[in-house]
Amino acid sequence: MEREGLTINPAKTCQPIGAMYAALGIHGCLPHSHGSQGCCSYHRSTLTRHYKEPVMAATSSFTEGASVFGGQANLLQSVETIFSVYDPEVIAVHSTCLSETIGDDLQQITKKASDDGKIPEGKYVIYASTPSFVGSHVTGYANMVTGMAEQFAVSTGEKKDQVNIVAGWMEPSDMREIKDIAKVMGAKIVLFPDTSDVLDAPQTGKHEFYPKGGVTIDALRSTGDSKATVALGCMSAEPAAIALEKKCKVPFETVEIPIGLSATDRFIMALSKAAGVSVPAEITADRGRLVDVMADMEQYFHGKKVALFGDPDQLIPLVEFLLDLGMKPMHIVSGTPGLRFDKRMKEILERAPYANFKLGMGADMFLLHQWIKNEPVDLLIGNTYGKYIARDEDIPFVRFGFPILDRIGHSYFASVGYKGGLRILEKILGVLQDRQDRDALEEKFELVM
Numbered sequence: 001m002e003r004e005g006l007t008i009n010p011a012k013t014c015q016p017i018g019a020m021y022a023a024l025g026i027h028g029c030l031p032h033s034h035g036s037q038g039c040c041s042y043h044r045s046t047l048t049r050h051y052k053e054p055v056m057a058a059t060s061s062f063t064e065g066a067s068v069f070g071g072q073a074n075l076l077q078s079v080e081t082i083f084s085v086y087d088p089e090v091i092a093v094h095s096t097c098l099s100e101t102i103g104d105d106l107q108q109i110t111k112k113a114s115d116d117g118k119i120p121e122g123k124y125v126i127y128a129s130t131p132s133f134v135g136s137h138v139t140g141y142a143n144m145v146t147g148m149a150e151q152f153a154v155s156t157g158e159k160k161d162q163v164n165i166v167a168g169w170m171e172p173s174d175m176r177e178i179k180d181i182a183k184v185m186g187a188k189i190v191l192f193p194d195t196s197d198v199l200d201a202p203q204t205g206k207h208e209f210y211p212k213g214g215v216t217i218d219a220l221r222s223t224g225d226s227k228a229t230v231a232l233g234c235m236s237a238e239p240a241a242i243a244l245e246k247k248c249k250v251p252f253e254t255v256e257i258p259i260g261l262s263a264t265d266r267f268i269m270a271l272s273k274a275a276g277v278s279v280p281a282e283i284t285a286d287r288g289r290l291v292d293v294m295a296d297m298e299q300y301f302h303g304k305k306v307a308l309f310g311d312p313d314q315l316i317p318l319v320e321f322l323l324d325l326g327m328k329p330m331h332i333v334s335g336t337p338g339l340r341f342d343k344r345m346k347e348i349l350e351r352a353p354y355a356n357f358k359l360g361m362g363a364d365m366f367l368l369h370q371w372i373k374n375e376p377v378d379l380l381i382g383n384t385y386g387k388y389i390a391r392d393e394d395i396p397f398v399r400f401g402f403p404i405l406d407r408i409g410h411s412y413f414a415s416v417g418y419k420g421g422l423r424i425l426e427k428i429l430g431v432l433q434d435r436q437d438r439d440a441l442e443e444k445f446e447l448v449m
C-alpha cells in the first residue's frame with residue numbers, strides 16, 4: 001500500500017551522532033552537544049555500543065530556562081568548565097533539534113566565548129550546525145568535517161608536498177587501511193577526520209581520556225597548503241573538499257569510498273595522480289588476489305538477489321561491487337536524502353534496471369520489508385536493525401554499515417581497499433554457503449563445495 005507522510009523504522013539516525021563521530025577524529029577533541037542531556041546520552045550510547053569503547057562528550061545541559069531564553073549562557077559556561085576540568089585541545093560543538101529550533105547561533109556564541117577570554121591560548125572551539133529535522137547522521141558528519149576545513153585550514157602561500165584525504169564516513173579500521181595504502185604508495189597525506197587509535201585503541205591497563213589517535217590541529221591547519229584533496233564520498237566528504245577549495249584554493253577530486261574492486265581502482269588512480277606517485281607492485285598484487293577470488297567463487301555469487309539499506313557513500317560502491325560479482329541488487333533504501341546520491345546511484349543502477357531504489361523520506365525499513373515480501377531475495381546487507389527482517393523472512397544476513405550493535409569486527413577489520421574487498425567477499429560467501437549447507441539434502445551435503 002502506498003504511504004505518504006509516515007515513516008516506519010527509519011533507515012537513518014540523527015545528525016549530531018555523525019558530528020560527534022567526526023569530532024572524535026581530531027586528536028584531543030571533546031565533542032560538545034549544544035542541547036539537552038537526553039540527546040547527548042543517546043548519541044554517546046549509540047557510538048559506545050557500536051565501537052564497544054567509552055565515548056566521551058559534553059552537553060550544554062538545557063533545562064526549561066535555556067529552552068525558552070536560548071542556550072548562550074549554558075554554552076559559555078560549558079566552554080569555561082570544559083577547558084578548566086577536562087583540558088581538551090579543541091571543543092567541537094554541534095547543535096541539536098532544540099537549540100536549532102530556538103535559533104541559537106553557534107558562530108556568534110563561540111566568537112563571544114573567544115572575545116570574553118574563555119578560550120585559553122592555543123586551544124580551539126569549532127562548531128557545526130546539525131539540525132536533526134533535516135538530513136541524517138551522514139549530513140551531521142559532513143557538516144562537522146566541513147567545519148574542520150573551514151575553521152582550521154590556513155593558506156600560508158607556501159605549498160606542501162602533501163595531499164589531503166577527506167575521509168567519508170568509515171570505520172577506524174578503514175581509516176587505518178587508507179593510511180597504510182598511502183604509505184605503501186609513498187604518498188604523503190593528511191587524513192581527516194581520523195578515528196583510528198581513538199575508537200579502536202588498544203588495552204593498556206590505563207584509561208586515556210584522549211587516546212593517541214586523531215588528526216592533529218597542526219595537520220588540520222596545514223591542509224590549506226596541500227597540493228590537492230581527494231574526497232572519499234560525494235555526501236560525507238565532498239562538502240569539506242569544496243570548503244577547502246573555496247577558502248585555500250586547494251583543488252579536489254571526489255571519488256567513492258574505496259569499497260570493492262572498481263571504487264578501489266578509482267581511489268588508487270586518484271591518489272596516484274594527486275600525489276604524483278606510481279602504483280607499486282604490492283598494491284597490484286593485492287588487486288590480483290581480489291580478482292582471483294572473485295573469479296574462483298563466481299558461481300556462488302552469480303544471479304543471487306540482494307536487498308540493501310544504509311548510507312549513501314557506502315551503498316554506492318557496495319552496489320557497484322555486487323554488480324561486479326554478478327549479483328543482483330534488487331531493493332535499496334537509504335533514509336539519507338541527497339541529489340548527488342540519487343544521481344550517482346541511478347548511474348550505477350543502469351546495470352540493474354530491475355532494481356527498486358528509494359532514498360530520503362519514506363525510504364524506511366518497513367518499505368524494504370514490503371519490497372522483500374513482494375520479491376524475495378537471497379541476501380540482506382545492512383546494519384544491525386536488519387536482523388528483524390532477516391529473521392522474519394529467513395534470509396542470510398551480512399552486517400555492514402552503521403550502527404552495528406550486536407557484533408564486533410567492523411572497528412578492527414577494514415572493508416576498504418582490495419584487502420577490504422576480500423573481507424566483504426568472504427562475509428557474503430560465508431553466509432551464502434552456510435545457507436547452502438543448511439538446506440542441502442542429505443545426499444547433496446558436500447564436504448568440498
Ligand code: SF4
Nearest residue numbers: 014039042096097132
Ligand atoms: S533527533 Fe533531535 S531531539 Fe532527537 S536525539 Fe537527535 S538531536 Fe536530540
